[in-house]
Amino acid sequence: MTEQSPTTKEEAILAEIDSFAELPDAPPKRRIRLSWVGKLSVAIVVFWLIICVIGPSIAPFHEMDMDGDDGFLGYHANEYGTFILGTDYLGRDTLSRIIYGARNTIGISLASTVLAYLMGITLGILAAVKGGWIDMGISRVNDAILALPTIMLGLIAIAWLGSSIPVLIGTASIIYASSVFRIARALGQDIMVQDFVEAAKARGEGVWWVIRAEVLPNAAMPLATDFGLRLVFVVLFISSLSFLGLGVQPPASDWGSMVRENLQGLTYGSYASIWPAFAIATFTIAINLIVDDVSAKSGGSLATKMV
């Protein structure tokens, strides 16, 4: 035995204190771990994103193909093919239209959310870091936009400009940029008063270094979670406008307008309006569940200790 081992427990403890082998205050960084609900949700979101990309090449029909029969049929097959989810009020294949519609609904929402983020984060972090009158100015304008119900802003914008995909994306991104701004600014302000930012400022670091090295890395995770929530709101917003007939215009397919077009079919027992609504629900609920799963892990709650 060449190894020098402490002979008594007492010595071992003292050696432990002297060697600085204290326990870290927090366990080492671990990757995010999802519950099975979270994993399933990720699968659903990924599924829809894939559909967005490859949709038209796997859809059984073109979104505008009609089966020649009356509309609102359930599962049936004829000389053109098999209509798994039935047909809509014009006799178009519901499944194919949902697959095509994914592009519009998710694509427009994603584009709007990304744009909203670019605007919101840039201005939000700028306001937080710079403060003063820049912050005052942007914040006041932002407050006014936030003081309007989103759907009202959408309605006014469409009443003014008419409805087209660029108008939808532009409107949605500006409306939601104001919420992103508020969150980015609040996060930025929280981080700016942290001691490590104060330390960087005391060192004499410039604004850009502070933003890039200190603020953004620490804001990334909360902003990513918020991105999910925001995307859900945008999907709901775009779908609602489409549902009102003010969003994506026919004959292009989009989940919101599909629900509207086929609403009267409900009374004949047609599910043509239920399937697209269901598609929206799977996408949005899945995102919310992922966000819930990622953010809910904040230790045990005292609430479980009540008697």
Place this chain on the structure above:
Amino acid sequence: MMMQMVMRRIAIGFATLIVVSIIVFVMTSILPGDVAQIILGQSATPETLAALRKQLGMDQPGYIRYFQWLGNMASGDLGISKAGGATIESLIAGRLGNTMVMAGLVAAISIPISIALGLWAAMHPGTWLDRFVTFGTLSTISVPEFFIATILVLILAVELHWLPSTAYLTGEENPLELLRALAMPLITLVIVVSAQMIRMTRAGILNVMSSPYIEMAILKGVPRRRIILRHAFFNAIGPIVNVIALNLAYLVSGVVIVETIFAYPGLAKLMIDGVQTRDLPLVQACAMIFCGTYVVLILLADIASILSNPRLRNPK
């Protein structure tokens, strides 16, 4: 100190209303360009255009038109609808009442239900009923209002034939018929609005639940009910009142969808029709009513949370 803060909030609320009116006015009256051209179409002669512009006051600079418009709004003159030339007041009159009745009923039903369910869920965290409430409300807020409405129509009207699938009013219904007609939109809105309120009430309480004084209450042997109702609730009132007001404001967008689906003759339906026909004066008036209500509700929420803060209510 507290009064000062309340007065400050009221002043901010008033300023916001002004800014909102400017935004609405600019978006509906200045930016769209020549309203006379829109009204008369391409075939109009320069003379008739000029005459209409003068009649509409369009020859004046923008800010003067804004103040005239604001003055007219304040005195109840909302202008003339593009479609049919009827005054907007006459179009709005009955519709506003219908929407108020609906919103009032929704609030009266959903607020007590939401607070009770939210508190209950917070009192029993982790139980399967709590999980059910959590998942149910999360799903509800994740889906569009029209999804809820469609499913309800499918179940209650198409499959069960319990309720009519539209809420069209003729104005001659007796109270029972009225209630039956209103049932579907009401249920839809109550579900939509309550889901968010339940979630936020639960979250508000649980947020307070991580405070050291709650642990102290547990260690003093205070029963669960009293911990929630006396110790947690009183500290969560501010956030909860805020959520209620915000969600009543959220009714605004819910109302738009629900009135459309059920063909309910309310203000929102009128506005949607206005947007579809690009009847800008009508849209302008409706938007101001909705936005004004929204701003006032948010203002009330702010004031409520100031009033519920014990530190402000009992200064040193």
Place this chain on the structure above:
Amino acid sequence: MDREKLVEVRDLRISATNDDGDIIPIVKGVSFNIHKGEVVALIGESGSGKTTISLASLAYTKPGLHFAGGELLIGGEDMLQAEPLRTRDIRGSKVAYLAQSAAATFNPAITIGEQVTESAVLHGILTQEQANKRAVELYRALELPDPDRIGIRYPHQVSGGQLQRLMAAMALCGKPDLMVLDEPTTALDVTTQIEVLKAFKKVIHEEDSAAIYVTHDLAVVAQIADYIVVLYGGEVMEQGTSDQIINNPTHAYTQRLMAAVRPKPQAGLGTAVGAEHEREIPAIKVRDMTAGYGGIVNGEPKVPILRDINVEVKNGHVVGVIGESGCGKSTLARVMAGLLPQARGSIKLDDEELEGDLRDRRLEQLQKIQFVFQMADTALNPKQVIGDIIGRPLEFYHGLKGKKKHAKVVEILEMVELPAEFASRYPMELSGGQKQRINMARSLAANPEVMLCDEVTSALDSIVGANVIKLLTALRDKTGVSFVFISHDLSTVASFADEIVVLYAGRVVEQGPTDEVLTPPYHPYTRLLISSVPELRIGWLEDTMKKREMAVGIAKNVEITSIGCPFFSRCPMGIEGTCEKQNPPVRELKMGHQIACHRTIEELEEVEIEVQRALHEDEHAADQGEEGTLH
């Protein structure tokens, strides 16, 4: 101790479950007893399991923890096996809890009176009326001001020291058999701590209640405990009567703990400054400086914090800045660092005027003054590895890059006695003491002339903190860097600083070489501070209460006044009509020792002689008394 056993803890085991579902033992088989009317102290550093053990007596574990074995009997009933509804009966009636931070533990939305009486009434021990009456009696016993009406106030309307005593009333109202006191004085200033300790000791004695007293502070334990259990890593190292543990510790760990307790602040503790780093010009010279928050109107800050400060930091010296919370000691460092521009006065670095705002200072000036923040947890960016954290000043000030930078980072890690492989770790993977070393290493990397250390040891355990001080001393000797060492702990400052600046309510009341400041004559406030630091000696509290001219009684909140001596409201030798109306003159003593007081040096010296005489007579009388009984 032949009294009846109240609590028996046998082989108590408590475990935690982490996110991965692994079970980690926290308390690993602890046994001890508590007799009726006895105060048992659980002493240990963070992670020793002392709080966890004490909570077990309330049949409670923090969320995430669970009982894993053993038993905890109170009057023969096992708390670990208690049914949920039974635990509710036990808590608050049989066993009462007193938490560390009263400010956080009182519900802000409920009146104090309702919270104090709640438990007793809910358990049916007293009616609301009886409880109210008992509460008022307790307030009186705890020497709270306005005992008849303090109950109708809200927690934010009373001071921290008062709240801490009110919590004792809350615990005692239901006449529990056992009280659990969890670090009840740790968050308090020393002058407040002594008041609270005195009150606790008195009521525990009067109520004849047994108590578990949880703390890391041996000196406090010596005053209040009858029996001491020393814990480390969830195991008992040593247990015995206070006398035995304090005066004859046998376990090496206990001895180590005792060694980390700093001696009573007095002259002659510090080490001499090496002459090699001496220079004529002071590193930092602050003249007539006034600073505060909320903007500056007519050269006066809206919320003044510091007033007319004159301080010098000599090259290679350690200047200790001492004072209670709210006295402005951190603000002083922030002004020097340029984080808070002063409203008036000048700051010179190497005899060169410094701009108030750091943005107007030159890079080389910034590099020469480095600020070390109090909490390493928040001062280190959690998203950067240690190598980048220490490397940044090297790159920023000295343009080092790549391999050169890395080599220097390793060298600096060595200086703070940490291994080179730490460079690739994140702050979260380090312990509190290690993080604090990194925090200092970052400032060291700038190669500064002055390091401003803001309470760098106060969040650390005593042994870890003592090691950090040792490191700082070594760094000073090696590099000749000057330190401004801010602390509320006079003992730490006394053993480390060459000069001491005593701040009270934003003014310098006394300053000078450490040995001069710590020998009489004292400024009355310095006296109060010195006599409030608990000594590791049984009976110290009683002695001090006797000699302290406690006419001032309850410690008041520090009030920042614009005119007059700020200490007047607490000063036992204040001159009415003078002290509160005129700013005190600065009296010069030898070696640059200054006292700002209306009393003359002679008067201050006289008081000291009187106090010593009184104390001596007391001892004499006590000796004679003892002899008298013997014969």
